[in-house]
Amino acid sequence: MSILVDENSRVLVQGITGREGMARTKLMVEYGTNVVAGCTPGKGNQTVLEVPVYDTVQEARENVPEINTSVIFVPAPLVKNAALEAIAAGIKLLVLVPDRVPIYDVLEIAHAAKEADAQFLGPNTLGMLSVDKGVLGMMGGRAQTAKQWFKKGNVGVTSRSGGITSSIGYYLSKSGVGLSSIVHVGGDVIVGMPHPEIVKKFQDDPETEAVVMFGEIGTSQEEQVADLIENGEFTKPLIAFIGGAAAKSGTRFSHAGAIVEGNRGTHASKVKRLKEVGVHIVDNFDDIPQVTREVLQTLN
Amino acid sequence: MARLHEHKGKELLREFKIPTPKGILASSPEEVFNAVKEIASPVVIKAQIWATGRAGLGGIQFAQTPDEAKSASRKIFGLKVNDFEVTQVLVEAQIKIKQEFYAGIIIDDAAKSPVMIFSSMGGTGIEEIAAKHPEKVGKLKIDIITGFKDFQARDLIRKTGISGRLQMQLADVLVKLWKVAKKYEARSAEINPLVLTEEGQVMAADCRIAVDDYAVFRHPELGIDIARELNRPPSELDKIAYDVEKNDYRGTFYFIQMEEGFQKGEGYVGFHGAGGGGSMMSMDAVVAQGFKLANFTDTSGNPPASKVYRAAKIILSQQNIDAYFGSGSGVASQEQYHSARGLVKAFREENLSIPAVIRLGGNSEDLAIDILENYTKDLPAPVEGFKKDDSAFSCAERLKELVDNYKGNGKPEKQFTKPIAEKPYSFETITGTITYDHAACADCESKICIEKCVPEILKLENDVPVLAISKDEAKAGKCIECLACEVECIFHGNKGAYIDLPIAGLEEYLEKVA
Numbered sequence: 001m002s003i004l005v006d007e008n009s010r011v012l013v014q015g016i017t018g019r020e021g022m023a024r025t026k027l028m029v030e031y032g033t034n035v036v037a038g039c040t041p042g043k044g045n046q047t048v049l050e051v052p053v054y055d056t057v058q059e060a061r062e063n064v065p066e067i068n069t070s071v072i073f074v075p076a077p078l079v080k081n082a083a084l085e086a087i088a089a090g091i092k093l094l095v096l097v098p099d100r101v102p103i104y105d106v107l108e109i110a111h112a113a114k115e116a117d118a119q120f121l122g123p124n125t126l127g128m129l130s131v132d133k134g135v136l137g138m139m140g141g142r143a144q145t146a147k148q149w150f151k152k153g154n155v156g157v158t159s160r161s162g163g164i165t166s167s168i169g170y171y172l173s174k175s176g177v178g179l180s181s182i183v184h185v186g187g188d189v190i191v192g193m194p195h196p197e198i199v200k201k202f203q204d205d206p207e208t209e210a211v212v213m214f215g216e217i218g219t220s221q222e223e224q225v226a227d228l229i230e231n232g233e234f235t236k237p238l239i240a241f242i243g244g245a246a247a248k249s250g251t252r253f254s255h256a257g258a259i260v261e262g263n264r265g266t267h268a269s270k271v272k273r274l275k276e277v278g279v280h281i282v283d284n285f286d287d288i289p290q291v292t293r294e295v296l297q298t299l300n
Numbered sequence: 301m302a303r304l305h306e307h308k309g310k311e312l313l314r315e316f317k318i319p320t321p322k323g324i325l326a327s328s329p330e331e332v333f334n335a336v337k338e339i340a341s342p343v344v345i346k347a348q349i350w351a352t353g354r355a356g357l358g359g360i361q362f363a364q365t366p367d368e369a370k371s372a373s374r375k376i377f378g379l380k381v382n383d384f385e386v387t388q389v390l391v392e393a394q395i396k397i398k399q400e401f402y403a404g405i406i407i408d409d410a411a412k413s414p415v416m417i418f419s420s421m422g423g424t425g426i427e428e429i430a431a432k433h434p435e436k437v438g439k440l441k442i443d444i445i446t447g448f449k450d451f452q453a454r455d456l457i458r459k460t461g462i463s464g465r466l467q468m469q470l471a472d473v474l475v476k477l478w479k480v481a482k483k484y485e486a487r488s489a490e491i492n493p494l495v496l497t498e499e500g501q502v503m504a505a506d507c508r509i510a511v512d513d514y515a516v517f518r519h520p521e522l523g524i525d526i527a528r529e530l531n532r533p534p535s536e537l538d539k540i541a542y543d544v545e546k547n548d549y550r551g552t553f554y555f556i557q558m559e560e561g562f563q564k565g566e567g568y569v570g571f572h573g574a575g576g577g578g579s580m581m582s583m584d585a586v587v588a589q590g591f592k593l594a595n596f597t598d599t600s601g602n603p604p605a606s607k608v609y610r611a612a613k614i615i616l617s618q619q620n621i622d623a624y625f626g627s628g629s630g631v632a633s634q635e636q637y638h639s640a641r642g643l644v645k646a647f648r649e650e651n652l653s654i655p656a657v658i659r660l661g662g663n664s665e666d667l668a669i670d671i672l673e674n675y676t677k678d679l680p681a682p683v684e685g686f687k688k689d690d691s692a693f694s695c696a697e698r699l700k701e702l703v704d705n706y707k708g709n710g711k712p713e714k715q716f717t718k719p720i721a722e723k724p725y726s727f728e729t730i731t732g733t734i735t736y737d738h739a740a741c742a743d744c745e746s747k748i749c750i751e752k753c754v755p756e757i758l759k760l761e762n763d764v765p766v767l768a769i770s771k772d773e774a775k776a777g778k779c780i781e782c783l784a785c786e787v788e789c790i791f792h793g794n795k796g797a798y799i800d801l802p803i804a805g806l807e808e809y810l811e812k813v814a
Contacts, residue, residue, distance in 0.1 A: 019550075019777065020602070075549060076514065099552055099601050102515035103407055104485045107444040110412040126633060138602075141633030141663040149631065161577025163600070163629025166662075170631045170688060187576055189409050214577060219409040243580045285581055286691055 002130035003201040021073035030143030033134035057089040080105035096122035120192030126162030128183040153178015156202040159214035175289035196224040210237040217244035229277040301510035302527040309507035323392035332373040335391040336366040348388040383532035400493035414442040420460035422493035448478035485515035551603025568594040570615040574628025582627035585692040602634040606781035608642030624656035632662025640668040649716040655702035661688030732801040740796030748792040749785035
């Protein structure tokens with residue numbers, strides 16, 4: 001097992017004929033991901049890297065059985081439409097790679113996904129990778145390097161920064177700590193599967209023994225993970241680094257934010273809350289591999 | 301978040317028939333005088349700045365007559381708050397307040413929906429009120445599709461202890477506030493205080509609206525010139541950089557100037573990050589060496605080389621920086637030679653005269669560092685590249701050594717001038733123009749441009765390079781502005797290629813600061 005993508009994934013790429021779509025399809029296919037169809041409105045009846053392209057997602061579903069995942073590479077203003085199309089066609093897992101998707105569009109996608117019992121990663125995500133099984137998005141950039149950088153093992157990674165996801169994956173692998181799946185949850189305020197959703201998936205994954213989390217200031221994702229631990233819904237060891245300690249705390253413009261989030265969202269509040277529930281907080285980023293190794297040793 | 305000034309926010313409220321005090325925007329004491337005459341009642345004069353606690357800063361004045369208002373407004377104009385100079389005031393009819401409330405909408409990340417908040421106590425210190433008197437604060441998730449209904453508003457207000465006609469009046473405002481937030485895609489929209497006047501009318505006495513940065517392009521009518529959250533007005537460079545980003549959807553370029561007016565030798569660094577998380581740690585690393593940040597820049601999301609070039613040009617246009625530090629997450633998924641070529645073109649044009657350390661770890665890092673270092677060897681200042689196994693901290697240490705040992709005076713020795721082609725062959729790209737001087741190309745032995753062109757769109761015709769596709773296709777994006785034809789030609793060809801990538805407003809800016 002692993003999370004989100006594995007040998008049972010049957011992947012559609014929306015926007016497969018574009019610059020990013022084409023380049024990332026190459027990565028996904030060469031890494032071994034089961035990419036079975038592509039979709040670009042008005043550009044059906046061709047193939048990209050031997051993957052058949054259709055005009056609509058529904059048409060792809062009718063011609064290619066059991067598509068269960070869609071990775072979306074279309075310009076930000078078109079993401080809402082593409083995501084709603086995939087959800088309407090019954091696809092249950094979406095990866096929204098583009099950056100700068102308007103927030104009200106994301107809220108509509110979230111609404112439709114909830115109604116249809118679908119889930120989405122992103123927007124503004126590099127995607128995710130399950131070692132030796134598949135890539136959704138652009139994690140690793142090239143198949144050959146993705147294979148070199150990320151080694152098989154039992155540690156899951158969830159991160160709010162794309163580059164840091166691959167950094168942690170690489171530095172862990174290099175120090176001999178292998179990975180199950182590594183996930184970039186997306187850099188925006190509203191994302192489909194924030195940290196708490198991902199750690200729940202790692203909880204259910206027998207291959208994952210421990211999780212490394214890269215958090216950042218803002219939002220309440222890390223605090224929600226602490227809540228999960230407190231409620232016994234996440235019981236595996238968690239190693240966490242929170243970025244943004246030195247960030248200048250600007251004047252908060254909105255009172256509403258303070259009312260809704262209360263004391264959540266700051267570096268101090270996140271660290272305090274996570275420590276309270278026994279999370280291994282790492283103060284120096286470069287120490288993550290060492291601390292993770294130590295945590296794994298106490299398990300065995 | 302793109303914040304709107306109070307007067308602009310109130311304009312949006314009025315569009316949906318939420319009552320506001322009669323008000324006029326004024327830009328000078330004379331205009332204030334005329335405004336008061338027109339309003340024909342005692343007024344309050346309010347500085348239009350993005351700051352809380354304006355009253356305590358002297359940004360709010362009361363006056364009875366036009367003359368009084370004119371002189372009172374002089375205390376506000378020119379007032380400086382967080383580097384914002386007050387240039388506009390809102391002149392409003394004074395209202396007699398009987399009771400204050402709070403109404404606000406925010407996008408809640410945990411709920412993944414907008415949340416309506418109403419408090420039966422409003423005014424300053426609303427956060428404390430909410431914490432101390434939770435029974436006076438009602439919150440309700442808003443369904444993004446079906447919206448916020450009158451009955452929901454009435455029940456939300458009822459729960460805070462308000463009944464009767466007032467409940468209905470307030471509910472009406474809440475329903476309309478949601479319509480404003482939805483139409484203008486507000487990250488947050490607040491009326492604080494929302495007041496009941498002595499005359500029994502419910503009115504928005506103040507208003508704060510912040511529009512989603514990513515949606516600003518759908519609302520040109522708001523006239524937002526820079527969709528960034530800043531604690532000060534955007535600087536000229538901020539605006540120049542924002543225009544670059546606004547017009548190019550490939551990858552992301554974020555630039556914010558942090559300091560101006562410093563001198564050589566004070567240790568200010570031009571900072572060029574890649575990726576949010578890695579940039580943050582890289583900033584910490586360079587600050588730990590005693591440097592100060594002139595700016596924050598982030599180019600990420602697989603930007604074309606042309607975007608990295610423009611970012612570097614803008615960073616280097618900051619006067620008196622002592623060094624250039626580029627560092628991101630260290631293990632980038634994108635092909636790093638694009639960034640390397642962008643930097644090389646910028647460094648060469650600027651005849652780089654301050655030390656630079658660039659951490660280019662990730663895909664094709666070996667090639668990227670070869671390009672970066674080999675093609676900058678002849679520049680006055682040292683340029684060093686590092687890979688994924690080098691930490692941000694050790695790179696910052698190296699920069700410190702280079703700066704401490706650097707003997708140059710930091711002033712470029714010669715100015716770059718655009719080459720003039722004898723026999724030009726030109727075609728346009730998404731954001732620029734590529735020109736090959738076929739006179740030079742004819743004598744070129746390597747024809748390196750053909751081989752190095754990343755999208756492989758060039759061919760030889762009569763022994764000189766031309767497009768193998770149509771010029772329209774190149775302009776539409778088949779030319780990805782990888783800059784290889786120019787950068788490689790300088791060293792391996794006959795210096796026949798030049799790519800013009802204009803940056804609107806930058807030359808004028810440089811003339812002014814020089």
